[in-house]
Amino acid sequence: MAARVLGRAGRLAAVVRSSALQLRLHGSAGLRFGSQASFFPPLGDAMLPSGSFNNHVALITGGGTGLGRAMTATLSQLGAQCIIASRKLDILQRTAEEISSQTGNKVHAVQCDVRDPQAVSQCVDQMEALTGLPDVIINNAAGNFVCPSERLSPNAWKTITDIVLNGTAFVTLELGKRLIQNQKGASFLAITTIYAESGSGFVVPSASAKAGVEALYKSLAAEWGRYGHRFNIIQPGPIRTKGAFSRLDPTGAFEKATIDRIPTGRLGTPAEIANLAAYVSSNYASWMSGAVIRFDGGEYVSLAGEFNELRSVTPDQWKILEVMIRNTKGS
Numbered sequence: 278m279a280a281r282v283l284g285r286a287g288r289l290a291a292v293v294r295s296s297a298l299q300l301r302l303h304g305s306a307g308l309r310f311g312s313q314a315s316f317f318p319p320l321g322d323a324m325l326p327s328g329s330f331n332n333h334v335a336l337i338t339g340g341g342t343g344l345g346r347a348m349t350a351t352l353s354q355l356g357a358q359c360i361i362a363s364r365k366l367d368i369l370q371r372t373a374e375e376i377s378s379q380t381g382n383k384v385h386a387v388q389c390d391v392r393d394p395q396a397v398s399q400c401v402d403q404m405e406a407l408t409g410l411p412d413v414i415i416n417n418a419a420g421n422f423v424c425p426s427e428r429l430s431p432n433a434w435k436t437i438t439d440i441v442l443n444g445t446a447f448v449t450l451e452l453g454k455r456l457i458q459n460q461k462g463a464s465f466l467a468i469t470t471i472y473a474e475s476g477s478g479f480v481v482p483s484a485s486a487k488a489g490v491e492a493l494y495k496s497l498a499a500e501w502g503r504y505g506h507r508f509n510i511i512q513p514g515p516i517r518t519k520g521a522f523s524r525l526d527p528t529g530a531f532e533k534a535t536i537d538r539i540p541t542g543r544l545g546t547p548a549e550i551a552n553l554a555a556y557v558s559s560n561y562a563s564w565m566s567g568a569v570i571r572f573d574g575g576e577y578v579s580l581a582g583e584f585n586e587l588r589s590v591t592p593d594q595w596k597i598l599e600v601m602i603r604n605t606k607g608s
């Protein structure tokens with residue numbers, strides 16, 4: 278009997294040793310479970326009741342492309358009159374026409390480089406003439422590229438921080454002052470990123486500027502509630518847009534690894550973030566201010582936990598690891 282038990286233990290120990298070696302040699306390659314993305318299908322329809330933004334005016338910076346375009350489309354579909362502002366007027370005009378023709382609601386295109394406070398002031402003048410002051414302001418415009426920090430010129434640093442931090446501040450302060458003067462409330466939303474919180478190498482100007490935007494919005498949430506202003510932040514995880522992916526993963530080499538570390542097994546979609554932005558900007562969220570909403574399929578926590586790599590250990594490997602752990606005596 279004892280010999281039988283010892284024999285089994287010996288065989289088990291041999292399996293443990295060989296499997297542990299396999300694990301060390303090959304990691305978990307080929308041992309992944311099937312994609313879990315099918316559990317988390319993205320829905321594309323506008324989530325709020327139709328007419329939720331009737332008689333509302335929304336300004337979306339960078340609204341001609343990518344996520345800004347998707348937010349504009351959703352707000353417009355829900356009844357808002359939108360103004361989209363960025364540098365490239367031709368792109369803005371094309372987007373405005375396409376969205377207007379689909380929703381039946383007017384979308385205005387206004388050229389504006391948010392780095393230039395005078396241009397921002399003129400943009401707001403133009404907006405006042407077209408629609409009056411806005412009820413919803415979405416600071417979405419941004420610039421970014423991956424680059425080792427030792428290769429950054431002073432102008433590269435300035436370019437990104439000017440668009441992201443100064444641009445957001447110029448738009449927010451210009452509109453805030455005029456809204457306060459007119460005793461008009463508004464919802465301000467800033468689009469940042471998950472690494473605004475953690476920091477990240479290779480996108481250091483963007484990380485620094487987005488962290489600044491978060492501090493700006495949290496501070497104003499505290500200060501300007503008394504004027505009827507709400508300030509919230511959405512931190513998106515990876516969502517495919519030409520603007521982001523062409524500058525952050527130009528060869529596409531990192532996309533699979535990115536998806537693999539997202540617990541929901543897929544990238545986000547523009548329509549999903551547009552629904553969240555619409556909710557946060559709507560009167561349904563009138564008690565929400567100073568909020569930082571991470572919207573990333575779980576990527577941030579997945580990157581943060583040092584044991585999360587153990588997801589790729591199979592049930593059979595777990596049996597072996599458990600035996601090894603239980604068999605450890607002493608320290």
Ligand SMILES: CCCCCCCCCCC/C=C\C=C\C(=O)SCCNC(=O)CCNC(=O)[C@H](O)C(C)(C)COP(=O)(O)OP(=O)(O)OC[C@H]1O[C@@H](n2cnc3c(N)ncnc32)[C@H](O)[C@@H]1OP(=O)(O)O
Nearest residue numbers: 419420421422424430432433436470515520521525526531
């Ligand atoms: C492990 C990898 C994982 C990859 C994952 C896949 C993707 C994950 C997505 C997750 C995304 C998370 C956050 C995203 C945040 C974003 O903001 S994405 C939005 C990006 N969109 C844009 O950037 C659109 C607008 N961008 C632009 O217009 C330009 O790119 C630019 C440069 C920001 C501004 O244009 P412009 O004013 O014309 O500026 P330039 O004159 O061209 O340049 C100014 C200075 O900057 C230097 N520069 C420019 N490009 C680079 C580069 N690639 N590397 C180094 N330096 C650069 C340029 O030389 C100028 O400096 P000098 O005058 O000194 O030469």
Ligand SMILES: NC(=O)C1=CN([C@@H]2O[C@H](COP(=O)(O)OP(=O)(O)OC[C@H]3O[C@@H](n4cnc5c(N)ncnc54)[C@H](OP(=O)(O)O)[C@@H]3O)[C@@H](O)[C@H]2O)C=CC1
Nearest residue numbers: 339342343344363364365390391418419515516518520521
């Ligand atoms: N896609 C993603 O995975 C993620 C995106 N984000 C954030 O989402 C937002 C939208 O990004 P995304 O849609 O992906 O990328 P895009 O490149 O499509 O959007 C950036 C927009 O900013 C505008 N813009 C850039 N510089 C200026 C400027 N100086 N003045 C005015 N407008 C400017 C651009 O228009 P123009 O060139 O006409 O000026 C463009 O429309 C950004 O804030 C980005 O940081 C955050 C995390 C993840």
